[in-house]
Amino acid sequence: MLRVAVIGSGPSGVYTAQSLVEQQAVPDIEVYVLDRLPCPYGLVRYGVAPDHEKIKSLQGNLRTVLEHPRVHFLGNVEAGAPGVGLPELQEMFHAVVFCVGAATDRHLGIPGEGLPGSHSATDFVAWYSAHPDAATARFTLGARSAIVIGVGNVAVDVARILARGAAELATTDMPQGALGALADSRVEDVWMVGRRGPSQAKFTTKELRELGSLPGTEVLVRPEELALDPAYRDPGGLPAVGRRNVEVLRGWAERPVEKAAGAGPGRRIHLRFFLRPVEVAGDAATGVRAVRFERTAPDGRGGVTGTGEYEDIAGQLVLRSVGYRGTPQPGLPFDEARGTVPHLAGRVLRDGVPCPGVYVAGWIKRGPTGVIGTNRPCAKETTASLLEDAARLAGRDLVDDPVAALRRAGQTPVPWTGWLAIEAAEAEWGRRLGRGTVKLPDWERLLDAARTSG
Structure with a gap:
């Protein structure tokens, strides 16, 4: 028998578990999926916007894997905590696969970034997704103007949530x-x-088009900014997504600006390009007042260069969405420049030499790139490496019961039945509020619900 720990229950972790139990070469594999949170699914639960119900339905596919008889979910287990470091995990498991994602956001590195009212989009997403680490966060949204810095899918999500009516979101979790x-x-x-x-821009066309379908909301683009892009006039040489994005933006630029009938005052989403943030203006007492941007221009090599022209955009809320970054994992080597763990086909490398029985998959392996489905081939590559090493790994003696060992180390694992109890509590909470399922937003209520499973 080969006993494997997968650290992280997001898509990369679940796809890794699936690849391990569905292959035929090594039939007697037991997989324990450990997660710091008491709830599974990672960013599918805590990163996908609540109004993207089709994408969130992917939880059903992940659930099927986690209910496999040779897959064991253990939430509320913090790998790297005292007594649960890599040496201790290797006493419990023949192999350990880290699928921990990219836990932090990138910073702008400009003056004023830390002023009140300036936040990361990651924190905003965690707040409206009920991540328990964000239970004390407060976004009062008293600002008249909000500035989202970045043009990826997370930035689009944040802009859409800010513009969408609360009545439409009441049907979500x-x-x-x-x-x-x-x-x-x-x-x-x-x-x-x-x-x-x-x-x-890094957003997908589907996400972009959604902005144009929000009731009572105008999307405004500036034709003169679009025209600065050399590919705008003839996007034929672009990849398919870029070509479709340009076509959508061109359509918005060419249409007359009209509010929808009966929409009232409405809201406006302004899409701006070729502007680089250089300063967040304001003070510690009153918070953010505006963001100063420098106009940029294409440099002919795929990048941009500053022009020395500046523009201030007034706003009292600033959300930066300029990418994620991996963080060092206890006991693992780390590439600070890339924000990833060095590896060869998923085998963790220390000074160029594979660490026996230690692997990575997902963003901590390849960086924060790709969509959810990108994790599947990434996980399969890592699994193939692990299976090649299986005969060598299975020879080690392990502790008899990894769950008991985790408890002795001070952890209080939440098993799959505990997660089912959390699901039931969230459904009941929603019924009390006159809504559908509503997420429990803090650690105490999640763990209290999990304990009801016995």
């Missing part, structure tokens, strides 16, 4: 506190700003 704050929101203008051109 958004926590009650966030829903109430959005109902009281005074935001009228949402600015989404990128330092490069529309052909280089």
Whole structure:
């Protein structure tokens, strides 16, 4: 028998577990999926926007894997904590696969970034997704103008949530506190700003088009900014996504600006390009007042260069969405420049030499790139390496019961039955509020619910 620990229950972790139990070469594999949170699914639960129900339905596929008889979910287990470091995990498991994602966001590195009212989009997403680490976060949304820096899918999600009516979000699993704050929101203008051109934006066309279908919301683009992009006039040489994005933006630029009939005052989403943030203006007492941007221009090599022209965009809320970054994992080597763990086909490398029985998959392996489905081939590559090493790994003696060993180390694992109890509690909470399922937003209530499973 080969006993494997997968650290992380997001898509990369679950796809790794699936690849291990579905292969035929090594039939007697037991997989323990460990997660710091008491809930599974990673960013599918805590990163996908609540109004993207089709993408969130992927949880059903992940659930099927976690209910496999040779897959054991153990939430509320913090790998790397005292007594649960890599040496201790290797006493419990023949192999350990780290699928921990990219836990932090990138910073702008500009003056004023830390002023009140300036936040990471990651924190905002965690708040409206009911991540228990964000239970004390507060976004009052009293700003009239919000500035989202970045033009990827997370930036689009944040802009859409700020512009969408609370009544539309009431049917989602958004926590009650966030829903109430959005109902009281005074935001009228949402600015989404990128330092490069529309052909280089990282959002997908489906996400982009959604902005144009929000009731009572106008999407405004500036034809003169789009025209700065060399590929704008003839996008035929772009990849398919870039070409479709340019076509959508061109359609918006050419249409007359009209509010939908009966929409009232409405909201506006401004898509701006070729603007690089250089300073967040404001003070510690009153918070953010504006963001100063430098106009950029294509440099002919796929990048941009500053022009020395500046523009201030007024705003009282700033959300940066300029990418994620991996963080060092206890006991593992780490490439600070890339924010990843060095590896060869998923085998962790220390000074160029494979660490026996230690592997990586997902963002901590390849960086924060790709969509959810990208994790599947990534996991299969790592699994193939692990299976090649299986005969050598299976020879080690292990502790008899890894769950008991985790408890002796001070952990209180939440098993699959505990997660099912959390699901039931969230459904009941939603019924009490007159809504569908509503997420429990804090650690105490999640763990209290898990304990009801016995």
